[in-house]
Amino acid sequence: MPVVTIPVLVVAGFLGAGKTTLLNHLLRTGSTRVGVVVNDFGKVNVDALSVAAQVDSMVSMGNGCLCCLVDVSDLDALLDKLTAADEETGEAPVDVVVIEASGLAEPPAMARLVAASENPRVEYGGLVEVVDAAEFDATRERHPQLDKHLRYADLVLLNKVDRVDAPERDRLLALVRDLADGVPVVPTEQGRVDPDLLFDPVHRPEPRFKQLSFEDLVAAETPHEEHIHAGYESVEFTESRAMNPLRFMAFLSDRPAGLYRVKGFVHFGVPGFEQRYTLHTVGAHLRVEVDEWPWDQEPSTTLVMIGAGLDTAAIRQALEAAVEPDPEQVDPLEMASVTRYLRMG
Numbered sequence: 001m002p003v004v005t006i007p008v009l010v011v012a013g014f015l016g017a018g019k020t021t022l023l024n025h026l027l028r029t030g031s032t033r034v035g036v037v038v039n040d041f042g043k044v045n046v047d048a049l050s051v052a053a054q055v056d057s058m059v060s061m062g063n064g065c066l067c068c069l070v071d072v073s074d075l076d077a078l079l080d081k082l083t084a085a086d087e088e089t090g091e092a093p094v095d096v097v098v099i100e101a102s103g104l105a106e107p108p109a110m111a112r113l114v115a116a117s118e119n120p121r122v123e124y125g126g127l128v129e130v131v132d133a134a135e136f137d138a139t140r141e142r143h144p145q146l147d148k149h150l151r152y153a154d155l156v157l158l159n160k161v162d163r164v165d166a167p168e169r170d171r172l173l174a175l176v177r178d179l180a181d182g183v184p185v186v187p188t189e190q191g192r193v194d195p196d197l198l199f200d201p202v203h204r205p206e207p208r209f210k211q212l213s214f215e216d217l218v219a220a221e222t223p224h225e226e227h228i229h230a231g232y233e234s235v236e237f238t239e240s241r242a243m244n245p246l247r248f249m250a251f252l253s254d255r256p257a258g259l260y261r262v263k264g265f266v267h268f269g270v271p272g273f274e275q276r277y278t279l280h281t282v283g284a285h286l287r288v289e290v291d292e293w294p295w296d297q298e299p300s301t302t303l304v305m306i307g308a309g310l311d312t313a314a315i316r317q318a319l320e321a322a323v324e325p326d327p328e329q330v331d332p333l334e335m336a337s338v339t340r341y342l343r344m345g
């Protein structure tokens with residue numbers, strides 16, 4: 001049975017960019033259970049108070065600074081606590097963990113800590129940098145390191161676009177895309193991003209009769225879902241012929257601009273490596289799992305790619321170029337480019 005791993009997302013951004021607003025949006029949308037780590041440099045733990053009413057599990061760092069933890073086992077202990085399976089059902093209490101990092105924290109360092117976690121139940125889910133559109137120029141002046149944060153993020157949310165007019169929004173979007181250098185940038189209002197972009201939402205059947213909670217009432221006030229689909233696109237690719245390992249991995253490592261997540265199955269068909277390779281990428285982070293093809297499924301490659309500002313034609317072309325007409329002739333050693341990303345279950 002495949003191990004179900006819990007993605008751990010790091011949400012970073014300078015003071016007031018909209019991190020808590022994004023978090024609250026994720027907590028209200030759908031039935032995915034979100035575990036939250038609030039990393040306040042806190043005298044007053046305001047953020048913890050403002051989200052506490054809705055979270056499933058809460059580990060507030062209080063005065064602690066997560067990025068200052070030098071020992072990864074400390075973070076692992078924290079993630080252990082949040083994701084520990086129920087003793088009776090064996091089920092984890094959350095489907096996704098979000099670490100809200102204070103503006104002062106070094107987001108790339110924090111993301112590296114999560115990526116290095118040895119906890120087998122979790123996987124790195126990406127570094128999301130939230131920026132305030134109305135304050136962008138001023139924030140950048142005060143914190144020149146913002147440029148670096150944009151480049152190191154896996155996804156950038158240009159939030160508060162309602163606070164600027166259309167030409168200014170276009171200028172900022174172009175500027176942030178330029179600074180982020182290939183990292184996808186999605187414009188948002190009130191942090192309303194489609195959770196699909198961030199993780200695979202878990203759909204649980206709603207109980208037929210349910211008492212309306214305060215959360216439902218708040219959720220009912222949020223505008224229709226279609227708003228949140230703006231700003232990103234998803235591209236599907238299916239191919240029954242095999243993929244060449246070197247060319248395919250080159251496509252992944254030289255990621256097309258704006259591509260955020262890639263998931264799906266890959267068929268290489270190289271002698272000795274005929275199995276099904278399951279792929280998950282978040283930003284530059286890549287994880288590969290291997291198992292047998294189900295008996296009723298012909299080996300083929302199926303990928304879903306999600307991002308913002310994608311050049312769909314170029315992506316298809318690059319993938320077509322990675323098709324291998326004669327996998328029997330491929331040197332099995334080339335599969336090392338894939339298997340080095342294998343995650344042992």
Ligand SMILES: Nc1nc2c(ncn2[C@@H]2O[C@H](COP(=O)(O)OP(=O)(O)OP(=O)(O)O)[C@@H](O)[C@H]2O)c(=O)[nH]1
Pocket residue numbers: 013014015016017018019020021022047102103159160161162163188189190191
């Ligand atoms: N107009 C507008 N206001 C927003 C938007 N997103 C957030 N806000 C407001 O901006 C303020 C700051 O938002 P927060 O979500 O608390 O920001 P934060 O990044 O968590 O702030 P810190 O934790 O202090 O770093 C709040 O008053 C929000 O209601 C938006 O898209 N548009």
